[in-house]
Amino acid sequence: MVRVKKRASKRMTLKQRAKIHKKVQEHGRKQRREARRNPQRKSKKADPGIPNLFPYKEELLNEMEERRRIAAEQRMLAKEKRNEEDGDEDEDEEELVPEPAQATPLVRPPAPMLSKPLADVIAPGSEVKGVVYVLDARDPSCFRRTWLETQLRSKKSPKLTLALAKADLVPSEVLTGWVYDLRRAGLAVFPTSVRPGTEPAGVDALAEHLRSVSKGDIAVLGLEHVGKTDLAAALKDAMEGVQVYDTPSLVRSAAPMPDEDTDEELSRMETQAKLLWILMRNQGQVQRFKDPIALVCTLLPRVAHPVDLMMAYGTPAFGSFVPERATLADNLPDKEALREYEQQTDAKAMADTEEFLIGVARSVGRLKRLGVPDTAGAARLLLRDWAHDGLGYYAMPQSKAKAVQANGSSQEKELWADVEQLVHAMEVVRPRKEWRQAWASKEVRLKALEKAPYDEDALVFMPVLEDLEDEDDGEDEEDVQEDDDIEDMENLDEDDEEDLDDEDEEDLDDEDEEDLDDQDEEDLDDQDDKDLEDKEEEPVIPPSKKRTKAPITERARKLSRPTREAPPATRRSTNGSRPAQAPPKRRAPAPGEAYDINAYF
Structure with missing residues (x-):
């Protein structure tokens, strides 16, 4: 019969009850203190209303009731008007059908990619007659390359023109200073702004300059992440009858190991x-x-x-x-x-x-x-x-408007006026006050670099995987892949390198597992064939007529094992006079021996 467990009592000592009561009081005191310190708490005191002794109580109550009635009527009228407007909008939506031209955004087709090495593009007598080198307007000193400017100084080389992309990300005063400094150094510079889905700004002035300077194809060069591709597409639309080429990003020719x-x-x-x-x-x-x-x-x-x-x-x-x-x-x-x-x-x-x-x-x-x-x-x-x-x-540029107007010559002042007029023609460029409002005063002004990183290193086009696959120079595929990996690893961050290493290790592990699986299957097939051959060659033994003993089970082995009698345990009698002897332990019967039933009763 199952015994039902007795329910534990809920009684507690007075000490424990007093301890709990004290904690409850302390918690309530803290809650009341936090409620008093909360500035948004509401008073629990009810509105006492207007006293009966107030002489104008009836007039005041009538005025309050009239106010509530007028507010309720205004809410009802506003709700009815809102429902009518929603019904009219639904009817207009059913009648009017949006034009497809307004729904589709402005998408420019990309310019064709130039499939020549950089040495052939900038060499004297090249088919490309004009080179547009793109700089980031936020920091042109970092993107300039003295090596490229030196290579294009020859008269027979393509004409070099600088384009300050992303001009809408800097104030107009800063953009004017940079264009003025670069033009005073003898370089042709034009600010541009090309955003996907919007009309380009400054591209028409650049296209007009390229038509007057170069009579042939145009190649747009630039480092990574400067807006080179968007500018090439916009320039292709602006220059009809002239072939404009986009190029791969420029990288260093050989990075030192x-x-x-x-x-x-x-x-x-x-x-x-x-x-x-x-x-x-x-x-x-x-x-x-x-x-x-x-x-x-x-x-x-x-x-x-x-x-x-x-x-x-x-x-x-x-x-x-x-x-x-x-x-x-x-x-x-x-x-x-x-x-x-x-x-x-x-x-x-x-x-x-x-x-x-x-x-x-x-x-x-x-x-x-x-x-x-x-x-x-x-x-x-x-x-x-x-x-x-x-x-x-x-x-920050070196030249400023106040310094040029105060200490500059007449030619410098005239150059500054021309540059300022060119920048003001771009509507997307805002003055510094409006620019700061758009950026919520999160402005960081940097010092211009005297020398850009890797300024004097030779440049080449970044290799494209399609070109590497099409070329057949007698090199092994492993060597080509190894060179490609080295050039890609130079242009990646350390996190990207770790990701590539992890992917390579996973690929190698997968290949090893596949090889092991194939090898295991072959070994199993060989083992099965071998077992079949051995089974066929093994002679068959005829059964013997001699009777064998039945196998001894584990239970029989335990029962046949002699038991060790325990020493007699002494125990004290009930009256405490002398210890009584413990009853002897019964011996288990051996296999085949009859049980003595009387011994157990």
């Missing part, structure tokens, strides 16, 4: 140039870089006014770190003094970066356990704003 014997200074410069190139290219998920603090440390020394970052992220002033030796000693050699100065500069940049990121982490709430600021998370937040149009950044 790391060497153990290279100078420490050269490796440091190469690292700085790589980080600056990643920031300048500004393509993809920059915030996913493995070391985001290094990218921010490269960016902060370029900021011309740290107040811009302080206002954008609400951080206190940073940059309090002062190097131990602000000036170089006269007794040190030039190389050692320069190396010491560079070490001090790097130390200051790292300290300022750490101080700024701590302020950003505290401002936006990026904190770890125990309130420790998350500097890496703050760095990724800054890089995400940098890469995805969260910050309006641009490099």
